[in-house]
Amino acid sequence: MNCCEAMGEAVDRGAMYQGPKHRIDDGRIVNEIDTEYFIRSAGGRGYDYLGINYCPFCGRALSNSLWAAEKKK
Ligand SMILES: [Zn+2]
Numbered sequence: 001m002n003c004c005e006a007m008g009e010a011v012d013r014g015a016m017y018q019g020p021k022h023r024i025d026d027g028r029i030v031n032e033i034d035t036e037y038f039i040r041s042a043g044g045r046g047y048d049y050l051g052i053n054y055c056p057f058c059g060r061a062l063s064n065s066l067w068a069a070e071k072k073k
Contacts, residue, residue: 024038033065037063038052
């Protein structure tokens with residue numbers, strides 16, 4: 001389940017990764033954002049995974065910390 005069609009397509013193309021952090025085994029996570037959405041880019045060895053707070057396509061909040069903040073409102 002993705003927030004929008006554009007995100008689903010990006011995940012299908014391998015430009016984005018959606019899933020739990022611990023399942024990433026072909027690269028490294030380069031930032032500390034608590035999320036299940038990552039931008040995937042070719043790094044020196046394997047891929048670099050950049051965690052994101054918001055969907056770059058529809059702008060919806062994606063990270064766990066933002067979800068927690070939303071629920072408190
Ligand atoms: Zn989206």
